[in-house]
Amino acid sequence: MTLKIAAKISSGLFVVDVHYEARPGITALFGPSGSGKSVSLAAVAGLLRPQSGTISFNDVQFANAEKSLHVRTQDRKIGMVSQNAALLPHLSPIENVAIALLNSHDRAQRQERASHWLGRVQAEHLAKLPTASLSGGEQQRVALARALAGAPQLLLLDEPFSALDQTNRIAVRSLIIELVAELKLTAIIVTHDLVDVAALADQLVLFEPGRTVASHELIRGQTAELARLVGLTI
Secondary structure, three states: OOEEEEEEEEEOOEEEEEEEEEOOEEEEEEOOOOOOHHHHHHHHHOOOOEEEEEEEEOOEEEEEHHHOEEOOHHHOOEEEEOOOOOOOOOOOHHHHHHHHHOOOOOHHHHHHHHHHHHHHOOOHHHOOOOHHHOOHHHHHHHHHHHHHHOOOOEEEEEOOOOOOOHHHHHHHHHHHHHHHHHHOOEEEEEEOOHHHHHHHOOEEEEEEOOEEEEEEEOOOOOHHHHHHHHOOOO
16 A cells, blocks of 8 residues: 655645655655645645646556546545644534545444544544534544544544644554554654654655655654754754
């Protein structure tokens, strides 16, 4: 289940030249703010169309600019978690999770599956609380449950820890590591935090403004080696 992207992607006046592969496990896109990490993730999700080049997953093309091919987001078997959780405040947490199942299950099945995934992220106690009353960490757990409920093969995480305190950051990181391994997912996380990279990533893709510059295999926890790869001294 390998994602391959070799494309130029435009977002307004900004163009990013992206070349990398993401294999099963967790790939971290790391670089300064504004370097194109989130733009590349949006293209993988189908929210942006490449100006040129291709995006494929498991040898199935998601996008091919030369052939005007663009697979719809809902047909890409992806789950996505953003930095702000993007929950609907007028729905309960369990209803927010059930949204991911609208096209494939009846109401009773949606409720059952949503409850299951809230349990998997240790948030079953939140099911019927007002969504607006949830803490940042609780909202991200619900967002993760929603992302996984649709049985994705590819999990996209755009700065998912940026609004979390340290305790929730560690807890949600651990959940992601556990679930990605158990479900055999290919996951891509956008971050500018080396601690997240060291704790999570099996692979590192380095960005400079407007382009990718290198990819490296990682062993989790080897902070000194990670610092060397990104040019830091610790």
